[in-house]
Amino acid sequence: MQPVRVLVVDDSRSARSLIRALIEAAPGLVVCGEAADGREAVEKALALKPDVVTMDLQMPEMDGMQAIEEIMARQAVPILVLSDLADAPNAMAAIARGALEAARKPTFDEGPGLASRLRILARIPVIRHIRRNGALTFKQGSDDPASPARLDARVPTEPSRPGSPVVAIASSTGGPQALARILPDLPADFAAPVLIAQHISDGFAGAMADWLSRLCALPVKIPVEGEALMPGQIYLADSITHMTLGAGRRIRLEQRMESDMYRPSCDRLLASVAAQVGRDAVGVILTGMGRDGAQGMLALAKAGGTTIAQDEATSVIFGMNREAIFAGGVQMTLPLDLIAGKLCMLAGRRAVLGIGIA
Numbered sequence: 130m131q132p133v134r135v136l137v138v139d140d141s142r143s144a145r146s147l148i149r150a151l152i153e154a155a156p157g158l159v160v161c162g163e164a165a166d167g168r169e170a171v172e173k174a175l176a177l178k179p180d181v182v183t184m185d186l187q188m189p190e191m192d193g194m195q196a197i198e199e200i201m202a203r204q205a206v207p208i209l210v211l212s213d214l215a216d217a218p219n220a221m222a223a224i225a226r227g228a229l230e231a232a233r234k235p236t237f238d239e240g241p242g243l244a245s246r247l248r249i250l251a252r253i254p255v256i257r258h259i260r261r262n263g264a265l266t267f268k269q270g271s272d273d274p275a276s277p278a279r280l281d282a283r284v285p286t287e288p289s290r291p292g293s294p295v296v297a298i299a300s301s302t303g304g305p306q307a308l309a310r311i312l313p314d315l316p317a318d319f320a321a322p323v324l325i326a327q328h329i330s331d332g333f334a335g336a337m338a339d340w341l342s343r344l345c346a347l348p349v350k351i352p353v354e355g356e357a358l359m360p361g362q363i364y365l366a367d368s369i370t371h372m373t374l375g376a377g378r379r380i381r382l383e384q385r386m387e388s389d390m391y392r393p394s395c396d397r398l399l400a401s402v403a404a405q406v407g408r409d410a411v412g413v414i415l416t417g418m419g420r421d422g423a424q425g426m427l428a429l430a431k432a433g434g435t436t437i438a439q440d441e442a443t444s445v446i447f448g449m450n451r452e453a454i455f456a457g458g459v460q461m462t463l464p465l466d467l468i469a470g471k472l473c474m475l476a477g478r479r480a481v482l483g484i485g486i487a
Contacts, residue, residue, distance in 0.1 A: 167190060210223045
């Protein structure tokens with residue numbers, strides 16, 4: 130089997146040396162080249178045709194954001210953004226421009242995690258992003274805070290009531306891009322609270338919530354312990370705890386263990402929503418590697434809820450959703466662009482249901 134060929138891009142020589150050492154210490158991986166700025170990264174991506182690229186964002190000549198746009202327009206390749214936590218907002222913007230994932234720059238003891246991530250990303254087929262008038266085009270909502278969708282937003286005044294719907298979404302690799310397609314299509318008076326467990330590196334959830342907020346008519350936040358669910362509020366789980374739903378439709382944040390394979394846990398979220406909401410729950414499982422969420426979707430289906438999986442054709446990785454289908458927990462499989470419409474049919478709108486808004 131041929132080794133996975135990695136192009137390492139960072140303006141710091143010491144950072145490149147560390148990343149190279151971590152990669153070359155892992156079986157089945159090899160560094161095929163290095164680049165110290167974005168312009169060199171584009172040239173080497175075209176010349177070397179790596180299987181995967183690690184990309185810094187803050188660089189001279191051409192920054193990582195521009196390099197990602199150029200690479201994805203000319204020689205599509207899986208890209209892993211490696212950035213400092215202070216640059217997390219830009220990392221989310223890089224994902225919008227075509228990068229597959231973002232993570233913190235690794236330390237000496239994080240080689241196995243980096244190697245595993247690179248192996249997974251290298252297997253993902255990616256497509257070129259077509260540019261029009263010099264700018265990449267994306268099929269997702271506007272990130273303009275003054276867009277019409279955001280100006281129409283209505284603030285809920287009453288907590289989610291028993292008997293009203295609750296939506297829970299599980300996602301992993303490719304999830305940020307999928308969420309950026311689904312959530313902007315939910316109207317400002319969407320009736321249900323939306324709870325999301327997206328596998329994400331520590332420290333990046335806040336930036337992701339801010340990024341999604343700029344795309345959506347609905348507000349997006351990181352939840353706090355004990356808060357009551359509000360209709361039309363999107364709750365994005367942080368990776369430092371496991372978000373679950375407790376009695377009285379209140380958020381519960383469970384302690385994370387170092388041994389936990391998935392952070393945050395999709396299974397825990399879905400199972401808790403099944404236990405607390407039952408037939409009023411709507412579970413959605415999107416693209417992602419592994420099995421997390423399969424048992425939670427099964428629990429939700431057995432509790433009488435409605436379950437939806439993203440289809441294979443529109444998934445970056447048909448993994449978590451496939452496992453949920455095989456486990457028997459999925460009632461309908463839909464392409465990505467039809468999921469928001471189905472959620473609107475199932476959850477309704479506050480103006481129609483008479484739920485308090487201001």
